[in-house]
Amino acid sequence: SQTIHQWPATLVQPVGSPLSLECTVEGTSNPNLYWYRQAAGRGLQLLFYSVGIGQISSEVPQNLSASRPQDRQFILSSKKLLLSDSGFYLCACPVRGSGGAAGGQYFGPGTRLTVT
Amino acid sequence: GDSVTQMEGPVTLSEEACLTINCTYTATGYPSLFWYVQYPGEGLQLLLKATKADDKGSNKGFEATYRKETTSFHLEKGSVQVSDSAVYFCALSGVGAQKLVFGQGTRLTINP
Numbered sequence: 186s187q188t189i190h191q192w193p194a195t196l197v198q199p200v201g202s203p204l205s206l207e208c209t210v211e212g213t214s215n216p217n218l219y220w221y222r223q224a225a226g227r228g229l230q231l232l233f234y235s236v237g238i239g240q241i242s243s244e245v246p247q248n249l250s251a252s253r254p255q256d257r258q259f260i261l262s263s264k265k266l267l268l269s270d271s272g273f274y275l276c277a278c279p280v281r282g283s284g285g286a287a288g289g290q291y292f293g294p295g296t297r298l299t300v301t
Numbered sequence: 302g303d304s305v306t307q308m309e310g311p312v313t314l315s316e317e318a319c320l321t322i323n324c325t326y327t328a329t330g331y332p333s334l335f336w337y338v339q340y341p342g343e344g345l346q347l348l349l350k351a352t353k354a355d356d357k358g359s360n361k362g363f364e365a366t367y368r369k370e371t372t373s374f375h376l377e378k379g380s381v382q383v384s385d386s387a388v389y390f391c392a393l394s395g396v397g398a399q400k401l402v403f404g405q406g407t408r409l410t411i412n413p
Contacts, residue, residue: 228405292344
């Protein structure tokens, strides 16, 4: 079955520092990959999604960027963090055997980022 | 565009009470509908889904029926447990879509 790994699990960073969050997927090939952010006490916001290596779609203009250097690796980055970047970051891929999002998505364990 | 609206939370119930969390949607055609659950400090887990009108998704005692006529997908459970305390998200996937659209989430707390 699919497994999504996210690293690190928690992170505390000062304002203005860079960021790199990593997501890797096992048990599936050429998946769509997604980055979501969940601010404290709020719903999910889709940040980026990728349908293949080097292909990134940005959903909202912001201080973040994403890259997909390998088929099963999705990276979320920032050059300079803002306080508003704090939140719970989740990586996701389609449920195995389903294309797009029609069969639902499988989520990783998340990275909790606190910007101080 | 497509959207999902969930009932406002938080919701607090006693153990063994009946639960309904309302979810309505706006979408063209026949989207797929989902309920996700997020336990404290964890990622989201798919709880149940329905892909066509009148389908009933069920899992762990939870049920939801895809109602096209009322564009709803309400989550129900007859007798909740303390372990059901979590945040619940309703979501949809439009026909041919690459993305899910989520509701704002409903925090559920069950007291013993």
